Each structure stands twice: as structure tokens, then as C-alpha cells.
Amino acid sequence: VDRDLVEQAQHGDREAFAILARTRGDTLFGIARRILRDVGPAEDAVQQALVIAWRELPRLRDPDRFDAWLQRMLVNACYAEARRKRAWNANVRVLPVDGPASPDELGWLVDRDEVERGFRRLPPDQRVILVLHHYLGLDSNEIGEVLDIPTGTARSRLHYAHRAMRALLEADARPTAVAGGRSS
């Protein structure tokens, strides 16, 4: 059914595209909000991505790949939004606590602010890949399809993103550990 809608939209059917947009809006918003860490820019990114998707849709070769293609539009829009609004700065409003944050789920690092702070310090391409993997549950192959990069590159980027996040968290945690009397 979605393939039919995509094909209709490719031929200029705005109603078909509206259905596609409404059924995917929440997921797109979830992705953008996690990448951009702010609601307003995330909404703007989704809006921008939908408009670009509409404009470029006739050039989508395989309607079955609509979702990955649309997510790529969104990722690009997130980059643009971040650059336009300087959303990567540390001064942006911190999101209210969302999602599971109990000590059990976050392990021994219970301070969600530390995770938030570390995540914001990641470069945008690493945030994107982490959101695609941990939020959407995509594997390297699927990430490669969304970002239009080879699977090996996606795997490598994911590895480095994890490593960077771990380093940021460990750097944040280190003073506390020292203060707690850890001996070297």
C-alpha cells in the first residue's frame, strides 16, 4: 500500500504524500529531536525534510526505499538546522528528562545530565549514527542505506562514535572517581 502511495506522490499526488507524511511524522520527529536535542529545531528539520522530500520525490528510484530515503532527507535537514541555529553550542536549552533513566538502566553512571552533556559534545555525524543505531535500531547495513555510505564505513563510524561517547563519559566521570579515593 505504501509503495502505491509513494508512486502516487511521485506523480504529484499531494494527498498521497500527506498520508505518507502524517504516518511518518512522529518517527521523523523522534529522530530529529534526539539528534538536535531541542524541540524547536527538530520540528523545523522535519518540516524542511518533508518539503525537500516532496520536491525530490520524482527522483527516488525505488519506492520501496522511501523510508530510508526520507530519513536521509531528515538527517541532511538536521545538519542544516544545526548549522543555521548553532544548535551544537553548549548553551542550547537542555531537554527535559525523557525516556528511562533509572540507575539500573543507565548502569553506574546515574547522572543523566552527564550523558546529555557528553552527547551534545559529539560531532553531528556521530550523533546521527548513534541515533540511527540506538533509537531506530538500525544495523550497519541499514545505516549505510540511510546515509548512503558503504556498510563498512557505517560500521566504522558507529565504532568511532561509541568510542568517542565512552571517552567523553569517562572523562566526565574521572574527577568523581579520583575524589572518591581511587588509587592508581
Next chain:
Amino acid sequence: MNRRIDAERILDAFLAPEPDRLPDRVIDAALDDIARTPQRHALRVSWRFTSVPNSLRTAAIAIVTVVGVGILAFTLRSPGVGTNTPAPPTASPVRESARPLAGGLLAGATIDSGPFGEPFTFIMPIPASNGPNEGLPRQFSAARPDLATGLIAFSGPWWSLRFVDDMPVPVDICDAESEMLPDIPATTAAVGDWLEAEQPKRASSWVVAQPVELPVDGRTALRWDLVESVEDAGCSVAVPANASLWGEMLIRVYAIPTSDDTILLIGGSDMVNFTAVSTVMDEIVRSMDFR
């Protein structure tokens, strides 16, 4: 105790799926925009051609080549043909029709800039493959020559290139809404000043590398690499003003002198693909042939 942080588990929790609700007003605003937005035409010729199996595509190219060579040979060997008729306009110098480039690309189509101030031809490297996930930059996905406005633009995933000539540009190259200059700065040195004027505004987030000279058809072009900080990027090079480079952190600008002013070649890509894209850009500029 020396515990290693389990970043993956922490991220699973931190980025966990939860109900996200996009406000209806956002979708409605997008649909309002869409109602005023025409769709681009599909590149059907390109799509059909690239969807043909490689063997058939190769055969088709071979047939066209053989026929073309045959016609050319027939023409050259027929002394009666063309005699006593006015000489045709001088053809552009013959260039190699295909040569390998870095990244597995093949040099291909010669493109004519048409009514650019000083017309030129250049060779656009066309990727050997157009399939999914076979390495970037591979797609010659959008060729949008808009010669009436002095713009030839190409793009693929995560990269784009554009020639611009004879058009207003923003004083602040990063801000399409800033005051406009009536035209691209007239000399390569003035283009350099224009780019470097941006640096104080952007502090460390905008680095203009030293210009590099590049010979182009008997003249000297200048090339700058513009690097934007990931942490504090605020510039999306807005030339032309309605087609900013976005999502691209590494940008290369060429100023190429013409008989009366300069034209620009601007391209950008992400960090992963910039090396390949910039190599292609150098090849394009070196292939330029002014008539």
C-alpha cells in the same frame, strides 16, 4: 575499582524509543509549503540508462562509438564532401574522451557552459557505477544547468558542485539574507578578500586556507579550502543565494579569471568524501577550455 563504561548500554537507555508526537501544526505547515512547491522532474533518461545491465550498457556505448567513428571516417575520406562550402566554426580542441580518475571515476561528458560570460567547455567526471553503496562520490544524480542565470550545478549524496557566473552574491557569503554584491568579485584577488572577510565574523569556526594557484587554459585560477568547525558551524555558503551548501563541512572555492571578470566553481562534501570530491573538482578545472 576500575569499571569500564558501557557506552552502548547507556546510549540504549538514553536514546530509547518512547512516544514522540509531532504537533499537527508542523505537518500542516509542511503541507502548506508543499502546496506551493513544484516537484523536480525525474531524470528519466539517466535513470533508464543506469538501470540497464552493465553488459547491455557497454554494448550500447560500443555500438554508438562504432557508428560515430564510421561516420567520421566516411566524412574524412570523402574529398567531395564539404568542399567549396564555408568552413565550419573551429571546433574545440580534442580531448581524451575517457581517462581514469582517483576513486574509480571515469572522465566523461564534455559540457558546454553556453551563454556564460566567456563560454567554456569542461569535462565532468562521471562515476563508473551508480549502484547503491559502492562508494562515494558516485552519483551524477542531478545536473541542473540553468545557463540563463549563469549556474551549472551537480550534486550527489553528500556532495555538490556548481559553476556560477554573472550573478549577485551576498556580501556575507554565509548569509543569503545579507546585503548583495551586484556580481561576483571581479578578480581572483578580490574573491580572496571576499572569502577572508568572513573569517573575523566566524572566529575559529571558519578557516580559509591559503590560496593555491592552478593553471587553467593559459590563465591562473585560485583555489581556497574552507573548513567549518563541526562544533560551531554557522555558515552554509549561500552562492547562489537560493542554493546554499548544507550539511557539508568542507568547501572548496575556485576563482577562475575570464576576459572581463571571474567565475566561481564551488563544491562541498562531508569529511569522508571530501578528498574524492576535491580531486574531481581539480580535474574539472584543469579540463576547462575557454573558447
